[in-house]
Amino acid sequence: MGLIGMFAFLQVYSVQAILPVLITDFAATEVQAGMVVGATVLAIAIMSPFLGMLSDAVGRKVFIVGALLFLAIPTALIAQSPSIGWMGVWRFLQGLSVPGITVVTIAYIGEEFEGRAVTELMSFYVSGSVLGGFMGRFLLGHLHELIGWRAGYYVMAAMTLLGALWVTKMLPVSRQFVANPNFRSAIQTLGEHLVNRYVVTACLLGACVLFSLVGCFTFINLHLADTPYELSTGALANIFAVYLLGVIITPLSTTLLRRFGSARTVRAAVVVSMLGVLLTLVAPLWGVVIGLAVMSSGVFITQSATISYIAVNVKQGRSLASGLYYLFYYAGGTVGAWLCGLAYAYGQWQFTVWLLLFVQVLALLIASFGMIKTKSKAA
Template sequence: MTITLIGVFAFLQVYSIQAVLPVLMMDFAATEVQAGMIVGATVMAIAIMSPFLGMLSDAVGRKSFIVGALLFLAIPTALIAQSPTIGWMGFWRFMQGLSVPGITVVTIAYIGEEFEGRDLTELMSFYVSGSVLGGFMGRFLLGHLHEFIGWRQGYYVMAAMTLIGALWVGKMLPSSRHFEANPNFRSAIQTLGEHLTNRYVVTACLLGACVLFSLVGCFTFINLHLAKAPYELSTGQLANIFAVYLIGVVITPLSTKLLRRFGAARTVRVAVITSMVGVLLTQVTPLWGIVVGLAIMSSGVFITQAATISYIAVNVKKGRSLASGLYYMGYYAGGTIGAWLCGLAYARGEWAMTVWLLLFVQVLALIVATVGMVKTKARAA
C-alpha cells in the first residue's frame, strides 16, 4: 500500500500540466515548442539529478531521503500558481523535477535491498502501478480543478496533497533493515564506471529513453490535437481521456506473470510492438478509436517499463541506487528530447508527423531490446 502511494505522489506533479496545455498556450501566448518544454522542464531536471541523488542516497539512507524529497516537492508546486510568465512556470517546473529522483530512484533501491525473489518483482510492479495511477490522477485532477477554480488555485490543491503524502510516508514506510551506507565518493565513481560498461544498465537506459520519449510525446501533443476541430475538447474532457492510464494500473501487476513465463527480453519486444500498434490507431478519425489507440499504446509502455525496472533490480547487485539513477537519467532524458522533438514535429505536420516520429523511436526500442537484452531465465525475471 505505502509503496504504491509513493509511486502515486512521485508522479502526481510530473505530467499534471498536460491536461491544461491548450489553456496555458492561450494564457501565455505560447508556441507548441514552448508548451512541450514546460512539460520537459520537470523531466529534464529529473534526468540531471537522478544519478547524483542515487549516489547521495547510497551514502545517507533511504526513508529520510524519500520523505524529504516529498516535502521539498510541495514548495515549487505551490509556487507554480504564482507564475507571471511561461518562463517562470518552466523554472518552477524544473524545481519540481529536482526532487522527484529522491523519491523514485531511492524507492527502487529500497525495494531491491529489502526484498528479493517474487516479493521484489511484485512490489516493483505495485510501485509502477502507483506511478501510473499518480500520472493519471495529476492530469485528471488538474484538468477538472481548472474548470472549477482555475489552474492556479488547482496547483495549491496539488501542493497540499503532496504535503499530506509526505506525512503519510514518514509515518507508514518501514525503516531500512538491509541498507549499508557507502559514503566513499571514490568508490561511488568506480561503481559509476562499472555501470557505464554494464550491459544490463546500458540496455535498460536506452530502452527507458525510448519509452518516455514515446509516452511524453504522445500524451503531450494528443491534447493539442484533440483541443482542435473536429473534437474541441475542454480541459475536463481532456483530463477524462487520461483515464486510459488506469488500464496500466491493472496491466502492470499482470506483467509479472509475463516476466516469469517469458523473461524480460521477450516480454519487452512484444510490449513495444503492442505500443506501436496503439500509436498507429491514434490516426483514426473517431474519438473512441483514438482513445482505444492510446489505451493500447500506454499498456505496451507500462509493461516495458515494469520489465526494464525489474531487469535492473534482478541483474544489478552493486550500487543499486546509482544504477537506478542512471536508468532514470536515460529515461527522463528521453522524455525531455521527446517533448522537444515532438513539439517541432507537431508544429510542422501536426499529429500525423508526430505519430511517425513516435513510431521511429519505438523501432529503435525494438532494436535495443532485440540486440541488447540478455535473455534471462523466466524465474530470474
C-alpha cells in the first residue's frame, strides 16, 4: 500500500522543483507556472468520482495497474513540451490517470480489511503518497542539474512503468469485491453521499488541506529562488526533504486517532499547520525550513485522519465516497494554485501566507462544527 501511494504521487507535484526554471525557459508568469501544477490537480478532481463508479462496476486491481501504465505516457511527453501551455496539457493528462490509483486503492483497503487494520493501512498509504510527493520533487530537481528537466522526465516515465509491473506482480486480487455495474444505483448512492454528514465534512476539509499544501509548496519555491536566498533547483529539491517527516508522523497519527478521535486530532493538526505557515515568514533559511516541516506535518495528520474518517463511517459505495472526497480535495488544490499565484504576483510570499492562514481557519471551523464523534464500535 505504501509503494502504491508512492507511485501514484511521484508525478503529481514533481514540477514544483523546477518552477523557477520553467518561468525562465518559457517566459511564463507566476500564475501560469502555478497552473502547470494546478492542471494535474484539476484533472484528478474531475475524474475522481467517475473512476470511482467505473471501479465499482469493473474491479480494483485492473484499474490500479492500468492507471499506472497510462500515467507513463504523458510523463514522457512532457519532455517534448514546446511551451508552458503544452506542458499544462500533458500535466492535465497525467492527472486523468491518478484517481485510478488513489480512489481505487482506498476502496480496496476498505473492502479487504476492517477495524484497526483499515486505519493502519490508510496511514501507510498516506505515508507512501507523502514519500512519492517528496521523491518526485527531489529527483526532478537533481535530475535537472545533471541532465536537464526534459531528460529527467524520461527517467520519471521509466520509473512509473516499473511501478506498474511491480503492482501487477505483488498486489493480491480482491477477495471481497462485489461488482455493481448499475449506474442508476451509483447515481442514487452519489445523492446519498452528498447529504451524508461524514462525507460532506471530509470533502470540505480535504479541499482546505490541499489548498494549503499546493499553495505553500508551489510558491515557496519562487520565494526561495528569489533574493536573498537564490536557491538552485537542486537546493530547492533538498528543501522538500521536510516531506519525509510526514512518512514518519503519519503512521504515528493512528495512535492519536485511537486515543483522541478524528475531530480533536484534526483540530490540533490544523493549529500546528497554521503555526508552521507563520514560521515561513522569518528571515533565516533554517527558520523557513522548520516552518515548512511543521506545516506539512500538520497537513499530513489532517489528511490521514480525514480519509480514515470516511473509511470507518461509510459502508456503502466506498469507491464513490472516495471519489467525491478526491473531487473536493483536488479542486481545493487547483483553486490554491490559482489564488496563491495571484496573491504571490500581487504581494509576494507575505500575501500568500495570509491567504493560506485564512483557508486554514476555515478548516478549523469545519472540523469544530462538522465532525462528529465516531461510534466506538466502528472505531
